[in-house]
Amino acid sequence: MARDMVRGMDPEWVKNLYGIALKPDAVFYLKVSPEHLIQRNFMKNHTLDYWESGMDLGLSMDMFDSFVKYQKLLAGKFRELQVVHGFTMVNGNRSVDAVNRELQRQIDSVLSN
Numbered sequence: 781m782a783r784d785m786v787r788g789m790d791p792e793w794v795k796n797l798y799g800i801a802l803k804p805d806a807v808f809y810l811k812v813s814p815e816h817l818i819q820r821n822f823m824k825n826h827t828l829d830y831w832e833s834g835m836d837l838g839l840s841m842d843m844f845d846s847f848v849k850y851q852k853l854l855a856g857k858f859r860e861l862q863v864v865h866g867f868t869m870v871n872g873n874r875s876v877d878a879v880n881r882e883l884q885r886q887i888d889s890v891l892s893n
Contacts, residue, residue: 782857787837806890807867808883809858814851816873
């Protein structure tokens with residue numbers, strides 16, 4: 781939903797489009813800074829993705845600059861969606877082990893309720 785809305789789709793249309801999806805028991809958003817995302821992308825793919833850089837939006841001719849701008853737009857949209865849908869934000873800038881431990885605790889909490 782966030783990617784569609786950042787790309788200019790009408791929020792009500794997007795909401796109706798995804799309205800057929802089942803409501804999950806929990807949603808976890810791993811909030812990661814654009815700088816960390818760049819590092820992780822290069823560790824995994826050795827490049828940045830055209831779409832994840834928002835190059836189609838014309839934010840910048842420079843892919844790195846466009847990536848940071850697009851990811852910041854997405855983060856803002858996810859914050860808006862979090863207020864509406866109440867999903868859990870998790871600090872993804874930490875180590876994989878730290879994020880994994882927190883997710884395990886959060887999931888255990890959901891399952892125990």
